[in-house]
Amino acid sequence: MDQLMDSMNQLTDTGRRAPATAPPQVARLRRAISLFFALDGFVFAGWVVRIPSIKEQIHASAGALGLALLGVSVGSVATMLLTGKLCRRYGNHPVTVVTAALLSLSVALPPLTHSALHLGLVLLLFGAAYGGLNVAFNAAAVDLAEAVRRPILPSFHAAFSAGGLVGAGLGGLLAPRLSPLCHLLLLTATGLVVTAYAGRVLLRTPGPTATGQRPRRDGTDAVPGRGRAAVGRTRLFVTLYGLITLCTAYGEGALADWGSLHLSADLHTGPGAAAAGYAVFALLMTVSRMSGTWLLERLGDTPVLVAGGLLAAVGMLVGALAPQLWLVYLGYALTGLGLANVFPVAVGGAGALAGPHGVAVASTLGYSGILLGPPSIGFLAEAYGLPEALTTIAALAALAALLGRVVGHGRVGRRGRRRAPC
Numbered sequence: 001m002d003q004l005m006d007s008m009n010q011l012t013d014t015g016r017r018a019p020a021t022a023p024p025q026v027a028r029l030r031r032a033i034s035l036f037f038a039l040d041g042f043v044f045a046g047w048v049v050r051i052p053s054i055k056e057q058i059h060a061s062a063g064a065l066g067l068a069l070l071g072v073s074v075g076s077v078a079t080m081l082l083t084g085k086l087c088r089r090y091g092n093h094p095v096t097v098v099t100a101a102l103l104s105l106s107v108a109l110p111p112l113t114h115s116a117l118h119l120g121l122v123l124l125l126f127g128a129a130y131g132g133l134n135v136a137f138n139a140a141a142v143d144l145a146e147a148v149r150r151p152i153l154p155s156f157h158a159a160f161s162a163g164g165l166v167g168a169g170l171g172g173l174l175a176p177r178l179s180p181l182c183h184l185l186l187l188t189a190t191g192l193v194v195t196a197y198a199g200r201v202l203l204r205t206p207g208p209t210a211t212g213q214r215p216r217r218d219g220t221d222a223v224p225g226r227g228r229a230a231v232g233r234t235r236l237f238v239t240l241y242g243l244i245t246l247c248t249a250y251g252e253g254a255l256a257d258w259g260s261l262h263l264s265a266d267l268h269t270g271p272g273a274a275a276a277g278y279a280v281f282a283l284l285m286t287v288s289r290m291s292g293t294w295l296l297e298r299l300g301d302t303p304v305l306v307a308g309g310l311l312a313a314v315g316m317l318v319g320a321l322a323p324q325l326w327l328v329y330l331g332y333a334l335t336g337l338g339l340a341n342v343f344p345v346a347v348g349g350a351g352a353l354a355g356p357h358g359v360a361v362a363s364t365l366g367y368s369g370i371l372l373g374p375p376s377i378g379f380l381a382e383a384y385g386l387p388e389a390l391t392t393i394a395a396l397a398a399l400a401a402l403l404g405r406v407v408g409h410g411r412v413g414r415r416g417r418r419r420a421p422c
Contacts, residue, residue, distance in 0.1 A: 025205055029144055032201035034159040036100055036137045039194045041163030043107050044130065045282060046187045048256050049171030049275035050110075050180045052264045057180070060116040062386065066378015068120035069257050073371040075127025076134070080367065083135040092140040097199035099136055103129035104191025111181035140202070157344065161286035168282050172275035234353050240407050241350035244305065245366030247400035248342045251312060251335065251393040254373035255281060259319075259332060262386050267325055280329050284336030292341040301345050302408025308345075309401025312338030313394040320390035335393070342400055349407065369396075 055065050087095050106126040113119040141156045167187075174183050259281060264274040295304055315334025322328050343366060373393075380389035 026144065026148055028201050029140075029205055030155075032198040032205075033096075033137055033141050033144065034156055035194055035198040036096055036133070037141075037156045037159040038163030038166075039100060039191055039198075040103070040130070040133055040137070041160040041165075041282075042167035043103055043187050043191055044256075045164040045167030045278065046171050046184065047107050047110070047126070049168055049175060049260055049278055050183060051257060052261050052274055053175070053180045053271060054110050054113075054119065055261065057111070058113060058115055058119055060119070061382065062378050063382040064116040066375040066381070068116045068123060069374040069378065070371075071120040071123030072127035072130065073253070073374065075124040075129075076131030077367055077371055079128040079131040080135050083132040084139075086132075087136055087139050092136055092143060093202040096133065096136040096140055097195060097202060099129050099132035100195040100199065101192060103133050104188050104195060107191070108181070108184045108188045111179070111184055158286060158289050161282060161289055161340075165279060165282040165286050168275060168279035172272050172279055175271035175275050237407055238350045238353055239365075240403050241346045241353075242365035244309075244346040244400045244403050244407075245343050246369035246372075247396040247403070248309075248312070248339050248346070249366040249369030250373040250376075250396050251316065251339055251369075252343070252373075253370040254377045254390070254393055255316075255332070255335065257374040258377045258381070258386065258390065262320070262390060263325070263328060266387055267323075267328065269325060273325065277329060277332055281332040281336040284333045285340045288337045288340035289344075292344065295341065296345065301349055302404060304341055304345055305404025305408070306401045308338045308340070308342040309397045309399075309404060310338070311335075312342070312397035313401065314338075316394035316397060317391060320387045320394065335397075338397065342397075342404070346400075346404075 051065075051069075060068065083095060083099070103126070106122070106129050109122040109126065110119055113122055137156075171183065174186075178186075256278065259278050260274040263269045263277045264271065292304075299307075312335045315331045315336075315338060317331070319328050319331025319335060322331060347366070376392065377386070377389045380392065
């Protein structure tokens, strides 16, 4: 382990990007953690594309389904508060393995339900595993990134998007041929195999410890020596960044849960074509995230925030209101392109201002958006129709663009451009 840390220090002391030949332990950990990110996206997308079939199976109205889907969000948020303590007590790696196994097992439960109430209770368990896994593997990824002192976090999130793309694409192929139970049991088997393989690496490879780090801030000393006004200004900007994450996370969660149903219910497509809608969204999210660093280096934070929010707003209006299938696909694609980098840029901006405290504030508000999105769409769909309800995604994306412009204008006096971590 000491040799590993010496190699890391040699790689990072110059401040340059480390060469491709990283220490073997780091490479193994990076691959294993990436597999868990990809598994998370794969399993969640596989569940999402079967929502229309589950809705038909339990004979639920749009409002009842919205309440049932709330179980995923409630379970996720409730578990996130507990998972942090579990990670501190038992370590990030063991918690990652346990929650990944629980997620893989719980995804097979929704087809066994016969009412919206039962579905909601099952989704509480699924959401608990999903939220716990997200906290655990993000903590493991942050530890690894801090240890090697390289911006490797975008690669993990790209793995999540790629997993979602594969899960949605496979769901589109299997939906016309397999029942929801058979499909989700296949996800369970795949998840357990991946967990056994990647978990063995995590449990046997000790996590590296960062050295030479600066003390972390809690947000109260984000602007040392500049008085209460400067601290208050920093907190204001952190809150604005957090509201941006809320707006964009609302859209991601709502479109994931309701995008396929819009195609099947309003455009009367088959299950394969409905599943393909989320696959298009996931594909463009992946492509956009892979190019996010390139965009930030050339355009800066504010243009990416503003352009991304506006592009997502236009795309979602088209996706919600267009009468033809290809136009809806185009709208979903534009929405994915636009939303992909807004969330990580906003979280990175909050972190640049107030360290981990800023990231925590922005992330908490972001998860609130995920919590509010799906049930809000359900209630609005019952009152006004699903296409009209989906336009709220466009409205909040436009608000995110406006807030991005406000933040950029307020900080224009700062010299130098910070590169926001993704």
